Amino acid sequence: MNLSNKQKQYLKGEAHHLKPLVMIGANGLTEGVMAEIENALTYHELIKVKVSAEDRETKKLICEAIIRESGATQIQLIGSILTLFKPSKEQKINLPKA
Template sequence: MSQLKALTKNQIKFLRAEAHSLKPVVMIGNNGVTEAVMEELDRALAHHELVKVKIRAEDREDKAEIIEYLCSHSNAHKIHTIGHNLVLYRKAKEPKLVLPKK
């Protein structure tokens, strides 16, 4: 995958605020990360840019591996995790969100 351009602290803060009211659009359950999950995540990121993912993994190491896999294979930024929810951002070809410059 291509190298991501780092986001600034202000951009991450902005995206966290934008994500606060979002509902999870992708759910990862007992089957883990499947091809169908990755396709759905790709569609969601292409359409929304900013998405919440619900991860049902009890073990912290498993959850961390899933998060790393999702970020690297979807070419998305990890914005925030809290509990079982993960917020991912990937700039769309036609951006909907205007990030702060700094």
């Protein structure tokens, strides 16, 4: 999904107060963690994921895999917190026009 800068800014504001719903630790990105991310995206549309990786390259690869597998759009990545958006059928978040 392609979002305009205005829409991304809006989603960043909406996500500001959110806490990470899914945390990826020492075991890395497993099928169970991916399923939890999918469930959270379906229910909330906008989520934060905390990726605890030892180096930047590993963290980057994990984030890319999450985005690819979930089909979500990356809103931002600050430190170890990845913010994702994937609209559900009910569309709980009304995005501004592009």
